[in-house]
Amino acid sequence: MTFRSLLPLLVFALFSSTVFAQEMLPKPEGPFQGKIGLTYKDSTAVKPELKIPANLGLKNPPNVLLVLIDDCGYGQMGTFGGGIPTPNMDRVANNGLRYTRFHTTALCSPTRAALLTGRNHHSVASGTIGESGTGFPGYTGVIPASAGTVAQILREYGYCNAWFGKNHNVPDWETSLVGPFDRWSESLGFDYFYGFVGGDTDQFHPALVENKKRIEPPETNEDGSPYHFTTDITDHAIRTIRAAKAVAPQRPFFVYYATGATHAPHQVPKEWIEKFKGKFDGGWDKYREETFARQKEMGIIPQNAKLTARPESLPAWDSLPEDQRKVYAKMMEVFAAFTAHTDHEVGRLIDAVDEIGELDNTIIIYMAGDNGSSAEGGMSGLVNEMTFFNGIEEPLQMKLDAMGTLGSDQHYNHFPAAWAHAMDTPYQWTKQIASHFGGTRNGMAISWPAGIKARGEIRDQFHHVIDIAPTLLEIAGITPPVELNGVAQKPIEGISMAYTFADADAEGRRTTQYFEMLGNQGIYHEGWMASAVRGAPWLSENEPGDLLNMPWELYNVEEDFTQSNDLAKQNPEKLREMVKLFFAEAAKYNVLPLDDRKTERLNVENRPSLTEGRTKFVYPNLLRLPEGASPDLKHKSHTVTADVEIPDQGGEGMLFTQGGRFGGYGLFLKDGKLVYHYNLVGVDRYTVESAARIPPGKTTLKMVYETDADKPFAGADVTLYAGDKLIGKGRVEKSIPNRVTLDETLDIGFDTGTPVMEGYDMPFDFTGKLKSLKIELD
Known part of the structure; x- marks a missing residue:
């Protein structure tokens, strides 16, 4: 046989050995290593091995504690020069490293998807938050099975994985009790989950989920103090770590601790607020100047760095009337x-x-932030964040009236955009703005005493959130699999940061990184950054503009740390080169088509729905449904009918509600009367009540909602019936246009979370018999 005839066989053999040498998870079962005879007496058994790293080829891999703070700006934490003491982040940094040029995607779900998968957010269909997903490959909100998470990989090597806090990576339409659950925490690689599913939650009355089950929070924390979500998830995380190590010390843990803080609502125990009384009376301009000085003193930013200017659209602190300064300072204290x-x-x-x-x-x-600080509080801050998402103006008097209770469970509060801008010192812009570092650069500290010998040192290599997953795999000694659970895997797009651990002067290995969010565009390449802002983040909708003809800016970020000196006019050729590179990267990573819509993308019709095409819904008593799995009743005519039996002593309690204290509506019996209450995100309220009490016995209670028009903000006529008898009528003058709630549910026969109207005690169970409740779209 000639060499020429052997060549194809040699190539095939080489190719085959390469393929089979690559990692597949779960690992294929090997052949039985014992002996099989006719009976057990002439056979040799081999016990199955424990699924622990030592039996899977790993030598003493580290535990992982991954902390992710929500909506946290670069100049917020004291560890990075901010004006808020953060001694525990200091502790991590002083026991290891501060990373001063670490970047995120500029928004919540996208950063979290990139963090877990090690791939760009559009690559894993997470180009925006799930609630605004669309039918394009980079934007569905459905993380593909071809992009397995670092948790899934670590679990196959014997890690014990648990996730506490926020999970904003479940598609909105899959968050109900029927799932499907293949994109919940367990399928993303975690053995246990305790937290909430969605963008944010009430810190005193969270929409708690344990694994796949919705539960109500306890009245107190484990130490008996009044309940708070952050304390609760910490209690659970501590208990889980202790138990895991007590039972299986051979298994390292991977704990993903993702707080709801410091995302709105800004809610915290009163004693913590009192510690900051009067500390921000100097305002946001002074805060920026003082933070900038501290950052230079600490070596967080270079000595030649310049403080970027406050945008003209944000007011100077000293230009504000005294009453506004007073309430805005209080918001910052909270x-x-x-x-x-x-x-x-x-x-x-x-x-x-x-x-x-x-x-x-x-x-x-x-990680101090999944994006920059949030300017979604608008120009004046908010008592209720739901006003922002529904484009409803909140009067100043509401804020003044709330001064004494800001930070409590009475408010879903958020501070003004100018404070968010200050939290992102020294950079331009805030959360949402992927084109500039105010939206994407976040402080990060890493410690690992056994593996990082440096103490209190700074690392300034340019890195991105997609680089965390490959870093964890490298230090554990794991090769990323080419196949996971039978699905071929997309290559990991991140670059391990482990090379920086021992060498402060190591040349950075991330030379290119695109950024895009809500039409804001940016590209980093070999020390240069091109940036194009589509719209201000404090506006609920972008002003008219052309996504393909943006006002691009150009920065040499090796010399200009804060993006303060725009070189677009001086170097147009470089800018053109960078813009072309952006579009090349955009095509490569599923960024196209560019989309700058905000509120329009929140429309549920853009995504799959369990309610699509249905006009009639019959629900049993004691059912809870998230908004993504509920009938969309916004500005639509509909009828709610309850088949009930009123007890002899009279009926009381909730029949049907969606939302709560910060927006929503409910149909219930109070003092024996049938009541329909509509809460227009706390700005206005409309109540329709029956003239008389509902008598005992079996009856049908009905509410007919007839909208003036099927369009946002439309008013409606509301009519109440007992049987066929008209018992009440009234008006809803203005309705919620976009989103009823961010974290509460549609409840049948009781009320969870917060009350839609003050004056009744939760859970306000219906005291009669509720056979069923029917909702019909007219």
């Missing part, structure tokens, strides 16, 4: 307390790891 309280809870978690002797071989990654 936010600072929220931040400090969160860092305190992270500290409790780190202490627990230390107390069981695991701190030395635990890598702690403390």
Whole structure:
């Protein structure tokens, strides 16, 4: 046989050995290594091995504690020069490294998807939050099976994985009790989940989920103090870590601790707010100047860095009337307390790891933000964040009236955009704005005493959130699989940061990174950054513009750390080169088509729906449904009919409600009367009530909602019936246009979360018999 005839066989053999040498997970079962005889007496058994790293080829891989703070700006935490003390982030940084040029995607779900998968957010269909997903490959909100998570991989090597806090990576239409659950936390690689599913939640009355089950929060924390969500998830995380190490010390843990803080609502125990009284009376301009000075003093930013200017659209602090300065300073006190309280809870978690002797071989990654600080509080801040998402103006008097209770469970509050801008010192812009570092650059600290010898050092290599997953795999000694659960895997797009651990001067390995969010566009390449802003983040909708003819800016970010000197006019050729590169990267990573819509993308008709095409819904008693799985009743005519039996002593309680204190509606019996209440995100309220009590016995109670028009904000006539008898009528003058609630549910026969109207006690169970409740769209 000639060499020429052998060549195809040699190539095939080489190719085959390469393919089979690559990792497939779960690992294929090997042949039985014992002996099979006719009976057990002449056979040799081989016990199955424990699924622990030592039996899977890993040598003492570290535990992982991944901390992700929500909506946190670069200049917020004291660890990066901010004005809010964060001693526990300091502790991590001083026991390891501060990363001063670490970047996120500029928005929530996208950053989280990129973090877990090690791939760009559009690559994993997470180009925006799930609630605004569309039918294009980069924007569906459905993380593909071809992009397995780092948690899935670690679990196959014996890690014990648990997720606490926020999960904003479940498609909106899959969040109900029927799932499907193949994109919930367990299928993303976690053995246990305790937190909430969605964008944000009430910190005192959270929409709690344990694994796949919706539950109501306890009245107190484990120590008996009044309940708070951040404390609760910390209690659960500590208990889980202790139990896991007590039962299976051979298994390292991967704990993903993703707080709801410091995303709105800014809610925190009162004693924490009192610690910051008067500390922000100087305003946001002074805060920026003081933070900028501290950042230089700490070596966080270069000495030649310049403080970027406050946008002209944001007011100077000294230009504000005294009453506005007073309420805005209070809002910042609440936010600072929220931040400090969160860092305190992270500290409790780190202490627990230390107390069981695991701190030395635990890598702690403390990410101060999934994007920049949020300007979604608008120009004047908010008592209720739902007003922003529904484009409803909130009068100043509402804020003044709330001064004494800001930060409590009475408000879903958010601070003004100018404070968010200050939290992102020294950069331009805020959350949403992917083109500039105010939206994408976040402080990060990493410690791992057994693997990082440096203490308190700074690393300034340019890195991105997609680089975390490959870093964890490298330090554990794991090769990314080419196949996971039978599905071929997309290549990981991140670059391990482990090379920076021992070498502050190592040349950065991430040379190119695109950025895009809501039409805001940016591209980093070899020290240069091109940036194009589509619209201000404090506006609920972008002003008219052309996505293909943007006012691009150009920065040499090796020399201009803060993007303060636009070189577009001086170097148009470089700018053209960078813009072309952006579109090349955009095509490569599923960014196209560019989409700058905001509120329009929130329309549920853009996504799959369990209710699509249906006009009649019959629900049993004691059912809870998230908004994404509920009938869309906004500005639509509909009828709600309850088949009930009223007890002899009279009926009381909730028949049907969606939402709660911060927006929604409900049909219930109170003082024996049938009541329909419509809460226009706290700005206005409309009540229609029967003239008389509903008598005992079986009856049909009905509410007919007849809209003036099927369009946003439309009013409606409301009519109440008992049987066929008209018992009440009235008006809803203005309706919720976009989103009823961010975290509460549609409830049948009771009310969870917060009350839609003050004056009744939760859970306001219906005291009669509710056979069924029917909703019909007319």
